[in-house]
Amino acid sequence: MKRRTITGVKPTGTPHIGNYIGAIKPAIDLSKNNSRECFYFIADLHALNSIYKRAELKQLTYEVAATWLALGLDTEESLFYRQSDIPELVQLQWVLSAATSKGLMNRAHAYKAKVAENQADGKEEDDGVNMGLFNYPIMMAADILMFQSDDVPVGKDNIQHIEMARDIAQSFNRNYGYTFKLPEAVIAEDTAVIPGTDGRKMSKSYGNTIPIFTEEKELEKRIKRIRTDSTAPDEPKDTKGSTLFELYRAFATKVETKQMSEAFASGIGYGTVKQELFMVMNRELSGPRKEFHTLLKDKVIIDRLLTKGKEKVQPVANLMMEEVYRKIGLT
Known part of the structure; x- marks a missing residue:
């Protein structure tokens, strides 16, 4: 059964x-x-x-x-x-x-x-x-x-x-x-x-959410607002507890996630991580975003x-x- x-x-x-x-x-x-x-x-x-x-x-x-x-x-x-x-x-x-x-x-x-x-x-x-x-x-x-x-x-x-x-x-x-x-x-x-854009649990009550089907420009803007620590761009970074990494691995392939984990250890800058996060999120959500708006019209x-x-x-x-x-x- x-x-x-x-x-x-x-x-x-x-x-x-x-x-x-x-x-x-x-x-x-x-x-x-x-x-x-x-x-x-x-x-x-x-x-x-x-x-x-x-x-x-x-x-x-x-x-x-x-x-x-x-x-x-x-x-x-x-x-x-x-x-x-x-x-x-x-x-x-x-x-x-x-x-x-x-x-x-x-x-x-x-x-x-x-x-x-x-x-x-x-x-x-x-x-x-x-x-x-x-x-x-x-x-x-x-x-x-x-x-x-x-x-x-x-x-x-x-x-x-x-x-x-x-x-x-x-x-x-x-x-x-x-x-x-x-x-x-x-x-x-x-x-x-x-995690939300401020590091706390993503919640409407905190005002730190990223809507699933927000348009590309707004998606990029919200990702850029994600709070990070003060680690220098070329210093190694810990993936544990990182809002950027947690969101990235939710949308990236296993290969991409492994490469990003290695990049964190090597000292990738947070600005670059945000660009990569936008790319994988937009890639995965662009099709559903179009379908979502089509359904709401009919x-x-x-x-x-x-x-x-x-x-x-x-x-x-x-x-x-x-x-x-x-x-x-x-x-």
Whole structure:
């Protein structure tokens, strides 16, 4: 039996290189493995926690869909859908909420970070915290458990979500008998944290991202802004912890990466590295960039593919909810 893999991307901003390296590319590579059945979804319900404008949410949803398609997702070999098209997910979230302790939610990284931020600013601990944010891990658990997912590709900073999904599944299974598989986190160690232009994790909240499909001139400009240390141009440089090297090897061939590693040891200048980085990134993204803009001009294609994905996925979700309701006595 094929192992099931599930990956979701929130439409809360224009997809950037961090999304591509850390989630999209590894997930698409997995879809080419004949031993796997892959589910890919646009997490538009999750986006409601921070996007409050209808037009913005709609546009960002199309951008995320076009990104996956432009980067090579084969919708014939995988299941590609919009989270909000599967109402059973919300039903399952509510059922799982009754099997989840508040103490577990108190330990969620996103919630704790918001509380710490409020405390540092002298605000009430829960200032600006909506229940969507607080219950986010339960909805994510529903996304994963609904389809009996075996593997969930994540970065190191998102392992907790998988651990919580396992905790919630175990709680439900103890109460009602074995129902849900316990998912495993799949971590790409070499791309666990993707650095942004300032050296911190690439994140929209830090304003340090490089959009995947930014035009050539803007791409070159953003690469030139990448922060480097004060090592002299002709001095040897360490590839470990280098934002430039981490980004370079994500787009270069193995031969090119080896040559660049040797160039770092020999004392290549950072200006030259930035030029080389622009060349390999633009080479790999120019084709998908064109396809991305083509798809956004004709959104009918995107709508058709998402509808097709819904028609494949909803029967699976419906059967699972029937099983869950039978277990808890709501048949």
